[in-house]
Structures are given as structure tokens and as C-alpha cells.
Amino acid sequence: MKEKKCPAAEYCGGCRYQGIEYQEQLKQKQEKLDQLLSSFCPVSKIIGMEDPYHYRNKVQMNYAYDERHNIISGYYVEGSHIIVPIDECQICDENINRILSSIQRIVSRLHISIFDERIMKGCLRHVLVRSTNRNEYMVVLVTGSPSIVKKDLLIREILKYNPEVKTIVQNINRKRTSMVLGEKNYPLYGKGYITDHLCGLDFRISPSSFYQVNRRQTQILYETAIEMAQFKGNEILIDAYCGTGTIGLSAASKVKKVLGVELNSSAVRDAKINQKINGIENAEFLCDDAGKYMEQLAKEKAHIDAVIMDPPRAGSDTRFLNSLVRLSPDRVVYVSCNPVTLKRDLNYLKKYYRIDRIQPVDMFPFTEHVETVVSMTRNWG
Ligand SMILES: C[S@@+](CC[C@H](N)C(=O)[O-])C[C@H]1O[C@@H](n2cnc3c(N)ncnc32)[C@H](O)[C@@H]1O
Numbered sequence: 001m002k003e004k005k006c007p008a009a010e011y012c013g014g015c016r017y018q019g020i021e022y023q024e025q026l027k028q029k030q031e032k033l034d035q036l037l038s039s040f041c042p043v044s045k046i047i048g049m050e051d052p053y054h055y056r057n058k059v060q061m062n063y064a065y066d067e068r069h070n071i072i073s074g075y076y077v078e079g080s081h082i083i084v085p086i087d088e089c090q091i092c093d094e095n096i097n098r099i100l101s102s103i104q105r106i107v108s109r110l111h112i113s114i115f116d117e118r119i120m121k122g123c124l125r126h127v128l129v130r131s132t133n134r135n136e137y138m139v140v141l142v143t144g145s146p147s148i149v150k151k152d153l154l155i156r157e158i159l160k161y162n163p164e165v166k167t168i169v170q171n172i173n174r175k176r177t178s179m180v181l182g183e184k185n186y187p188l189y190g191k192g193y194i195t196d197h198l199c200g201l202d203f204r205i206s207p208s209s210f211y212q213v214n215r216r217q218t219q220i221l222y223e224t225a226i227e228m229a230q231f232k233g234n235e236i237l238i239d240a241y242c243g244t245g246t247i248g249l250s251a252a253s254k255v256k257k258v259l260g261v262e263l264n265s266s267a268v269r270d271a272k273i274n275q276k277i278n279g280i281e282n283a284e285f286l287c288d289d290a291g292k293y294m295e296q297l298a299k300e301k302a303h304i305d306a307v308i309m310d311p312p313r314a315g316s317d318t319r320f321l322n323s324l325v326r327l328s329p330d331r332v333v334y335v336s337c338n339p340v341t342l343k344r345d346l347n348y349l350k351k352y353y354r355i356d357r358i359q360p361v362d363m364f365p366f367t368e369h370v371e372t373v374v375s376m377t378r379n380w381g
Pocket residue numbers: 210211212240241242243244245246247261262263264267288289290291310311312313337
């Protein structure tokens with residue numbers, strides 16, 4: 001069966017696997033991973049999605065005027081700031097699509113001023129919507145100016161047409177930058193966060209928190225990583241590159257202690273809140289460079305039984321990998337969103353660790369991206 005093709009596919013560039021049947025997408029990802037990683041150990045069959053559509057729980061729309069001064073919103077054409085108007089994105093949560101279209105109509109009707117990045121003037125730059133599996137939606141209005149003319153009316157209209165919106169936040173971004181969000185968030189309505197339920201726990205999502213975009217597959221990813229770690233119950237576990245603590249907190253009931261380390265201070269703040277709202281006592285979260293933290297532990301000759309590491313696309317660095325080897329935990333589970341840097345890091349680790357299993361999980365249907373979980377055991381021979 002041929003997958004339905006998105007009308008914006010030609011320009012948008014977000015979904016490289018447009019028009020390719022889903023089973024064929026999985027086959028291509030599997031082949032790519034086999035080529036890159038099978039020299040370490042056979043790559044298990046990729047875990048795909050039953051329904052590969054409408055999985056994204058976070059979507060941002062960029063705003064601009066067209067040549068007739070009409071307000072338009074959409075994604076940027078890859079590598080540019082030209083907007084492709086999008087009515088319905090087939091990988092986004094359907095309610096998010098609907099909320100974004102509704103906001104675009106409201107913004108046009110109220111003539112909210114749009115930010116012009118060439119002259120750095122105007123108000124609305126982007127609208128970000130995030131969702132949880134509790135049917136809670138968060139709207140973030142990213143503005144280039146602190147004030148929003150007709151703010152109260154705008155909020156009232158958004159809530160009137162979109163009752164599932166539980167919170168609206170203003171984020172001010174006055175910089176000339178391709179980053180969507182600025183540093184400051186101001187709740188305009190509701191609590192300023194929404195709460196997702198994953199692996200039996202609650203996780204608070206605020207406008208800037210890192211949270212996996214495909215929650216259905218995230219549950220599978222985390223369960224796979226935790227199962228592959230084969231905990232016995234008495235381990236000291238490091239959750240390295242821990243984000244908001246989701247993996248470590250999901251594993252906490254299976255180990256003695258979790259030590260989470262993460263560079264982004266707001267993610268660490270969220271991890272501590274997540275720990276508290278779930279009543280977890282055997283975890284600690286620290287804001288630091290993961291390599292520096294591991295180096296310090298290695299100097300102290302700390303005893304660590306297991307490490308789950310989930311670095312960004314660039315992979316890990318030598319400082320981290322050297323210290324990991326010095327600390328010599330029995331089990332290492334590497335969660336990777338980039339098989340190329342994963343291969344590089346495994347080439348280093350294979351001298352010290354036996355690579356037991358490589359399990360891909362398709363977190364991003366219709367795109368070329370794929371997540372891979374690798375479990376390793378310390379090789380004392
Ligand atoms: C792929 S995310 C994983 C987050 C988390 N494990 C999850 O599943 O939500 C990678 C995380 O590494 C963090 N990070 C990037 N460089 C880092 C570093 N040098 N030390 C510690 N954390 C870092 C990022 O801020 C991000 O939260």
C-alpha cells in the first residue's frame with residue numbers, strides 16, 4: 001500500500017520518506033543500520049509503529065506576512081526562512097494541527113502584528129503547541145516584543161475555540177537567531193506546564209523542556225533500554241545526558257540509586273520536580289557536563305554498576321568515554337539518535353565492552369532518523 005503523500009512534501013523537507021510505504025521505510029532504516037553496525041553484533045529487527053501517522057506531540061509554526069500582507073504560518077523550507085504554509089501535517093498530533101489552524105485564523109482576524117526578522121520589529125514570531133496523553137495542550141506564543149496588543153482578546157479567543165488548551169505561555173525572543181524560543185516564559189493562562197504520563201510516572205513539560213516527540217514509541221524505547229540493562233535491584237546507575245530525568249526515574253524502582261547528569265539547567269530543574277511529583281527518593285540530579293562529571297567520579301574511584309547514556313546527535317566525547325572505561329560499570333546501555341556517531345563511539349568501547357544487542361526503534365516515521373539502543377557488558381578478559 002502506498003502511503004498518502006503530503007501536499008507540502010516537495011518544499012517542506014521535514015519528511016524525507018514521503019510517499020514511501022511504511023514497511024519499506026523500516027526496511028531502508030534496517031539496511032542502513034545493518035551496514036553501519038552489524039560488524040559489532042547482529043542488528044535486531046527494528047521496532048516500528050502500528051500507525052505511523054500523527055505521532056508528534058510538539059509542533060512549531062513560523063509566522064510571516066506574504067507579499068499581499070496576509071498573515072501566513074507554516075514550516076520553513078529546509079535551510080531557509082521561507083515559509084511553506086501547512087494546513088495539516090501528517091506526522092503531527094491531529095489536535096495540534098487543528099489548534100494551530102485555529103490560532104492562525106484568530107491571529108489573522110485580530111490583525112495581531114507579525115514579527116519581521118529583517119527589521120526586528122513586530123510581535124508574533126512563532127506558535128508552539130505541545131500535547132500530553134492526558135489530552136492537555138500547551139500553547140506558547142513566541143513574540144519579538146514584550147507586549148502583545150489585544151492580548152486578552154487573543155487568549156479568550158484561543159480558549160473559546162480550543163477548550164483542550166490548558167495553558168498559554170508567552171515566550172519572548174528578541175534575538176536575531178534561528179532558535180525558536182527565547183529564555184523567558186510568562187504564563188498568560190493556566191499553570192505554564194502540562195503533565196504527561198509515561199512508564200507509570202508523571203512528567204512535567206514546560207515550554208523549553210526536552211521531551212521525546214513520539215510518546216508512543218518513547219515508552220517502548222525506555223522499556224527496551226531498561227530491560228536491556230538487566231538490573232538486579234542493587235545497582236548504582238548513572239543516567240547520563242538525562243534531560244528531564246525520564247529514563248533514570250523510570251528505572252529508579254529497579255535499582256538502588258540513580259545519579260542523573262545533564263548540562264541544561266532548566267532540564268535539571270524539571271528532573272528534580274519530576275522526581276518530587278513521583279515521590280522517588282533514590283535519585284539525584286546534577287547540572288554538569290557529563291564528561292566532566294564522569295571524570296570526577298573516576299578520580300574518586302566511585303563504584304558505579306551501570307550507565308545508561310543518551311547523548312545528543314554529536315554522540316559522546318573522549319572525556320566521557322575515557323572516564324566510562326575507567327569507572328568500568330558492568331553494564332552500559334547506549335541510547336543513540338545518530339547511528340554514525342554511535343558507530344564511532346562503539347569503535348572505542350568495543351575494546352573494553354562486549355556488545356550484546358543492538359535494537360533499533362523507529363521514533364520518527366517518514367523521516368530518515370532512527371533511534372538505536374545498544375547494550376554492553378564489561379569485558380574483563
Ligand atoms: C537526546 S537528549 C536525551 C534526554 C533524555 N535522556 C530523554 O530521553 O528525554 C540529550 C540530552 O543531553 C544533554 N546534553 C548535551 N550535551 C551534554 C553534555 N556535554 N553533558 C550533559 N548533558 C548534555 C542535552 O541537553 C539533552 O537533554
